[in-house]
Amino acid sequence: MLPDEPRSSADRSPEGGLPGCYRHPRTPTGISCTRCERPVCPQCMVAAAVGFQCPDCVGTGHAGTRRATTRFGGALTVDGGLVTRVLVGINTVVWLLAAYVLTPRLGQVWSLFSAGRDVLGGPAGVADGPDQWYRLLTATFLHLEWWHIGLNMLVLLWLGPPLEEALGRLRFLALYLVAGLGGSTFAFLVAGQLMNSVGASGAIFGLIGATIVMQLRNRGPLAPAVAFLVFNLIVTFSRPGIDWRAHLGGLALGALTAAGLMYAPRERRGLVQALAVAGALAVEAAMLLIGMSLYGS
Structure with missing residues (x-):
C-alpha cells in the first residue's frame, strides 16, 4: 500500500x-x-x-x-497407581456379585470351565468353541472366597504401583491382561479335558515375574522378589485345589512380556514393545488352538 x-x-x-x-x-x-x-x-x-x-x-x-516419559516409554502421570486401583475395584465388584448377588450363576458362567470331547456331555466350556473362549479372560476377574480375593488384591496393591509407574498405564494394563490370559490358556492346554478354576492368580504371578525382570533391568535387589516367588511356588505345589498351571502360565508370559517391554531399545522402543505384546498374544492363541485340537469337537 x-x-x-x-x-x-x-x-x-x-x-x-x-x-x-x-x-x-x-x-x-x-x-x-x-x-x-x-x-x-x-x-x-x-x-x-x-x-x-x-x-x-x-x-x-x-x-x-519432546514429551516426558517413564523409564520404559510410558506417559508420565501424577497418579502412578490408578490402573492398579481400578483393577482392584473391578475384581472386588465381581466378587461381591458372584458371592452375594448373582450366586451361583455368575460363578458358573464366568469360571475357567472346560470339559473335553471324551467327557460325558462334552465338549463344554472353553473346549466347546469360540463362543466360550471369553472364559479365559472373565475367570481372571472372578473370585468366590473372601480369602482368595483378599490375598490376590493385597499382592496386586503391593506389586502394581511400582510396575505401573515404571511402565505407564497402558503398558502395565497390557502386561496384566497378557499374564492373566497366559495363565488361562496354559491351564486349558494342560488340563482342558476337565477343569474348573477361578482367580487372578495367573495375572498376579505375571506381576511377580515382571518385578524380577524390572529388578534385573534396573540392577536392583533381587532377593525380596525371588524369595516371594519361591514362597508362592511352595504354596502352589503344597496345597491341594490350587491351579498350578495358571500360576506357571501367568508367570512365564508375564516375565517374557515384561522383558520385551523393559529391554526394548530406545530408538525402536514402540515397535519392539508392540511386537512383544503381540508375540505373547500369539503364543497364547497357539496354546488355545492346540488345546482345542486335543479337547474340542
Whole structure:
C-alpha cells in the first residue's frame, strides 16, 4: 500500500496510534510477541521467560518439545497407581456379585470351565468353541472366597504401583491382561479335558515375574522378589485345589512380556514393545488352538 493511500478499517486500530492485535484487529495494543513481533492484546498474550508470546508461537514451541516419559516409554502421570486401583475395584465388584448377588450363576458362567470331547456331555466350556473362549479372560476377574480375593488384591496393591509407574498405564494394563490370559490358556492346554478354576492368580504371578525382570533391568535387589516367588511356588505345589498351571502360565508370559517391554531399545522402543505384546498374544492363541485340537469337537 502506498503512503498516501487510506488504511482499511480492518488494519486501523480504534485509537489510531496503536496497532491492532493480529487476532483481534479492533483491539489496540502496545505489546508485541517477542518471537514473531506481531501485536498481541491482553486476551491473546502468553507470558514467557522474557516478555510475552502469541498463541501461535507458543503452540509451535510446544510442538517441538519432546514429551516426558517413564523409564520404559510410558506417559508420565501424577497418579502412578490408578490402573492398579481400578483393577482392584473391578475384581472386588465381581466378587461381591458372584458371592452375594448373582450366586451361583455368575460363578458358573464366568469360571475357567472346560470339559473335553471324551467327557460325558462334552465338549463344554472353553473346549466347546469360540463362543466360550471369553472364559479365559472373565475367570481372571472372578473370585468366590473372601480369602482368595483378599490375598490376590493385597499382592496386586503391593506389586502394581511400582510396575505401573515404571511402565505407564497402558503398558502395565497390557502386561496384566497378557499374564492373566497366559495363565488361562496354559491351564486349558494342560488340563482342558476337565477343569474348573477361578482367580487372578495367573495375572498376579505375571506381576511377580515382571518385578524380577524390572529388578534385573534396573540392577536392583533381587532377593525380596525371588524369595516371594519361591514362597508362592511352595504354596502352589503344597496345597491341594490350587491351579498350578495358571500360576506357571501367568508367570512365564508375564516375565517374557515384561522383558520385551523393559529391554526394548530406545530408538525402536514402540515397535519392539508392540511386537512383544503381540508375540505373547500369539503364543497364547497357539496354546488355545492346540488345546482345542486335543479337547474340542
